[in-house]
Amino acid sequence: xxxxxxxxxxxxxxxxxxxxxxxxxxxxxxxxxxxxxxxxxxxxxxxxxxxxxxxxxxxxxxxxxxxxxxx
Numbered sequence: 001x002x003x004x005x006x007x008x009x010x011x012x013x014x015x016x017x018x019x020x021x022x023x024x025x026x027x028x029x030x031x032x033x034x035x036x037x038x039x040x041x042x043x044x045x046x047x048x049x050x051x052x053x054x055x056x057x058x059x060x061x062x063x064x065x066x067x068x069x070x071x
């Protein structure tokens with residue numbers, strides 16, 4: 001599974017750190033890469049992770065998810 005999560009509200013590297021840490025707390029994820037330039041996160045996993053679980057992790061960190069797409 002590979003997904004791109006588009007995120008609204010990140011404005012600095014500290015925001016990237018918060019989103020990265022929040023997504024890394026999802027045990028099923030093997031890889032997390034967050035880009036401030038793209039305002040997006042790319043996640044990879046051997047098993048499927050529900051979009052709602054990804055959105056909740058980011059929203060709990062204080063940011064808004066605008067879309068989740070398969071990569």
